[in-house]
Amino acid sequence: DIQMTQSPPSLSASVGDRVTITCRASQSTDNWLAWYQQKPGKVPKLLFYKASNLENGVPPRFSASGTGTDFTLTINGLQPDDFGTYYCQQYRRTPWTFGQGTKVEIK
């Protein structure tokens, strides 16, 4: 299985801050990497697919990059609505695997 490791596990930041979450795969995902946002009690929402492709309707303050095994999700100008837990997921090789999540809190 491809193991996905996210860091940090949690963070607290202020509105307007730049926030970066990293995701490392135990082997190459060939960029078959997605990012999701999940708010408490809600359904996960796709933010990015194929490592850096922004899903329709996702605000452009979100960006994603990376290749191979190392990936980054960045929020430029954190907004109050950005709280929640963010997950990366590889879909290169079954079983698809998720990172353990990064919980983002607004100070």
Add this chain to the structure above:
Amino acid sequence: EVQLVQSGAEVKKPGESLQISCKGFGYDFSKYWIGWVRQMSGKGLEWMGIIYPDDSGARYGPSFQGHVTMSVDKSINTAYLQWSRLQTSDSAMYYCATGTRITAAWVAYNVWGQGTDVTVS
């Protein structure tokens, strides 16, 4: 509107069987893989497996192989997740999801069901 609608919450006893459902609307259900994702209370997302509605071909995550069964009835645009003998450790929220960007197994999930809460106690 493309959507997946799941069956309602369930409360079961250990050893009982259960089938939950996921019905697709607004797209060609048979052509897009359906995935199932488990989320235990307060925990992260776990991929359980995927099934292709057109031919019922399925792939299971190793942690779930042999413990759950995925199936589909494409005539009514519905996928199912079934347990023959529930355990208390099966208590979780279960999501179905699909990716409608491409008709391939390796796809990010842009459409999610609302989740089915399963309690085994």
